[in-house]
Amino acid sequence: MRTPRPTLRLRLTLFNAVLLVGSLAVFVLLAWLLVTDALRPADQLVPGTTVVLADGRELDAAAWQDGVVEQASRELLVKALVALLAISVVGVVGAYAVVGRALRPLQQVTSTARRLGEQTLDQRIGYSGTGDEVAELAATFDDMLDRLSASFEAQKRFVANASHELRTPLAVMRTEIDVTMADDTADLAEYKRMATVVRDASERANGLFDALLVLASSEAQSGRRLVRKVPRDLAEGVCAALSAVQAETRRLKLDVRTALDPAVVVGDPSLLDRLAGNLIENAVRYNHLHGRLWVRTGSHGSHVVYLLVGNTGFEVDQADVPGLFEPFRRGGRERTGARGSGLGLSIVRAVADAHGGTVSAVAQPGGGLEVTLMLPAADTPLPVAASPVRRN
Template sequence: MPAVRRRGTVRLRLTAVHTGLFVATSAILVLTVNLLLQTMLHQRVAGMKIAEAAPPTFAGPPSGSPMTGAVMGDVADLPDAVLRYQWTVSGVTIAALTLVSIAAGWWLSGRLLRPLHRITATARRLSVSTLHERIALAGPRDELTELADTFDTMLGRLQSAVDSQRRFVANASHELRTPLAIQRAAIQIGLDDPTPQRLDEIRRELLLANHRAERLIEGLLVLAQSEHGLETSEPVALDAVVRQAVGETPGEGIAVTLATEPVQVAGDPVLLHRLVANLVHNAVRHNRSGGTVEVRLASTGDLTVRNTGPEVPADRVDELFEPFRRLRAARTGPSDGAGLGLSIVAAIARAHDAAVTARPNPGGGLELTVRFRARQATSGAESRPVMI
């Protein structure tokens, strides 16, 4: 009921504005015409009286005859009679047209507000389960169809966000359920025969499962913090962060080549360290035996990490930046990682107003580039190979 009352108020306002403009313009028109007519009639009658006082140029009734006086009296009263009739007709006409204007304004405002009613009705019906609905307003391209198209676009983005959140929750639940199931099985089955050797195996299984759950929870926290945005920002020497992250990344005989130029960016040093560490760790882990990793930081703020490794299908590169996505499994699969590495990289990059791009390398591997907005360069440069 309140919504109907608001729609009626807008319709009444439009009708009142339409009728008010009509009455105002009509009154101005009638007043102007009648005043001009009054002036003209009085001037004509005055001219006729002047002509009567002039010497006659033709034979006619004596000027003082009763007939001449009666005619001149009627002529003198003619302007007032015509004006009274004119005002009466104008008033009746304006009153009748005002009623017509009210009806036309009410009908016209209803037609103008009909698309808005449709938009309101669609918005009122929407819920999480009906985000697929669209207004799809037809008609000429005007402000109302543009509003409806904008609303449809917003619904599409909202539906994508809700679907992504659902997938994220389902995948997170799956990932958290796996280590918990391992721990429960180890406790229930392994402790049936608690020999010292069996207890040592159970201990290792429980520690591995606990470590996996801990990494997953830590990754989820970092991802949530990155999606929330930066609370504080400070100048960060990105070249120093890159060197530190590369030096701390463990490897298995993978040759890592590091080339950096002095760069300063605005951001959070902890999150930037996590971004670089995830890129380098991902490049080392998804590599082949004896492979290489190239890390380059240009003075323009472009950070590039390139590695050798398995073939990466070009049509699946974008999936790698989604949470819990792995190259060898569409959703989740057996792996020592949780599938959050590159999604954390993308979230941290967005929080720092940076762009992330990826492309497969010919022959295998991946090249990832993060383009930061460099503030200024510090003195000195460094280019050196590092073996890890």
């Protein structure tokens, strides 16, 4: 069983009382020493000197001095102890009240934290006192609640959007199967058409599952040590991603230009390759016929490397650009048919965060987007990757 401990208010009050009583005791001691030292004028007289009191008595000066010092010391001690007791009582009571008032926001923090739940994240302390440490703590707690509330809302939207995205291909598959099975006149061609639709819908669902797994893995490693940390040149991932979309770039007759200088980082190779792949896939998916695609990698000094991917396309409002990095947000209109899962840039941001980097995007005049990724450079560079310049 845990032994009860005094409250913070009581401990602060007792600490204040000890300081107050100790200071007063030292003051009384100094006053007593000063008085006893000052009341010795007879020490300067000739031995045997006598003094005549007002009542006519004649006393030895030394004896008279000892009596005066003793009486003054007694009165000083009695009055000082009474004053010490009175001041101590007033000081302790006052300290208890002041400390209680100062700690009131902490009680509000505690009561608010006890009431908090998923449905009560809108509650705040709202402390409006002076700008002291307690006010700073209350404000920090309110800021934390704001972040928690925003995180919960984002999670709710993510779950709702993910459910909707998964429900769509499943509904398509079920509808196609039910309609075809209910048609008694359906022939082999109709069943082949149904199988094609079901396959496309299952591929869409499988792609969404894969994207969700990558996003979850990236966000889980954000702010922590990466599971894998090996040198990787971003230029190599760009070359692999460009090869994967080569058929689509040829179909759209895109003008692809690359300038791939070494951009070596330390991290998870699969996540870094997925990052480059998502950027290039988006640049192709949201492009148009006879459009342009440009990719550059390199370094800024010896500590930062970059990956820049830009594309032409339909116009994107710069005010809408930050929202493109949120899950299931798609900018502009459909470019090349399938619009993807809406997780591409979300994965890019999560991977960048996991590797201690940043990602930003700028809407291009006339349409399109240019995304710039900045990552910490590796200490040991790798061999230069091939950096072709292609024109389709």
